[in-house]
Amino acid sequence: MRLTGQCHCGNVKATFDSQKTPQELGVRTCQCAFCRAHGAVNISDPDGLTTIDGADADINRYTFALRTADFLICKTCGVYVAAVMGEGERIVSTLNIAGLRIKAFDGVGEAPMDYDAETTASRIDRRYTKWTPTKFLDPELACSNFGPH
Numbered sequence: 001m002r003l004t005g006q007c008h009c010g011n012v013k014a015t016f017d018s019q020k021t022p023q024e025l026g027v028r029t030c031q032c033a034f035c036r037a038h039g040a041v042n043i044s045d046p047d048g049l050t051t052i053d054g055a056d057a058d059i060n061r062y063t064f065a066l067r068t069a070d071f072l073i074c075k076t077c078g079v080y081v082a083a084v085m086g087e088g089e090r091i092v093s094t095l096n097i098a099g100l101r102i103k104a105f106d107g108v109g110e111a112p113m114d115y116d117a118e119t120t121a122s123r124i125d126r127r128y129t130k131w132t133p134t135k136f137l138d139p140e141l142a143c144s145n146f147g148p149h
């Protein structure tokens, strides 16, 4: 399936390609204060592909706590779009389908997740294992580093 979404103002768009169904993928609600403040509902597929279409100038890259990922926030409308980690050919992300208003997962049970007990190393490993390989259409972002290096 191919799903598309965008932030509230439309400056940041995302496309998610996966061979799995929404039921097979499931959705996660991270319980950290940032994700709850945004009402985030996240999806990822390590065998899929996410494409983020937004200009570097339109995206704020917020980091906090362990600073192991960049949280992409639209500078215009304030929607949290995705969390991104990595560099070069190894960039992975998790999409916030609530912010992007992707409706295909309506009715899929949410799995609350609490990652507080993770070490930094295990958090990074989990993301590379679980998150979606990601590319950016804006070359400024495509050659960027996200999170730890």
Ligand SMILES: [Zn+2]
Binding pocket: 007, 008, 009, 010, 011, 012, 074, 075, 076, 077, 078, 079
């Ligand atoms: Zn926006």
